[in-house]
Amino acid sequence: MRYLLTFLLLPGTAFAQGWGNVAKQAEPKGFSWTDPLWGGTWMAWTAATAALFIGIFAAMAVLVVLEIRWPGGAERRGILGLTTTRGDRLFITLLGSVYIFLAWLGLTDALLWTPLALAVLWGVFCFWKV
Template identity: 55%
Template sequence: MGLSWMAWTWPTAAFFVFIALAIAAMGVWEYYSPGGAPRRGVFGLDTTRGDRLFMTLLGSAFIFIGWMAFQGTPLWGGLAIAIAWALFVFWKV
């Protein structure tokens, strides 16, 4: 079965590798420091580390989709916004 229909590129592969590594790193972190003490952030939600990772990944996906819809390529601006979103989520949410 060929995968040519998926149009894999290096940036696409790097994106999925990053997601896999982020989830693996979160799993290792949770193994060595279980619990992750929920905290209440600016949105008024009680979130754990895993919740914040999920919100970061989901928000970043929407940021990139919006960037491609309104700006197209290159994606450096979308990446900068996604990194800013990730920092915001992990520090303030």
């Protein structure tokens, strides 16, 4: 009798949870940097990667504005013995940052604030001295 009762009550527990909700995660609400944008398209945009490209294109736009305002690319010979323009310095900054982050990812599990700081310092160094 006790077993029968338990058996009869089982569906009740399922009803309490709600049918069809098993193993379903609650839908996150609001903005997320890492969710697919526009419901997922083949280019697989997320807000985070979009921000990266917006940043790069914004930097290039700033260089264009600077070039129109002060033409000539601010060419000079830096401490590495290279003759660089503003565009060269941006290129060296970005490429160097890539390697700073890759080295960090390859060598440690620590958080990414340190390489971010290193990359910013590298950028300042590039625009100041290189």
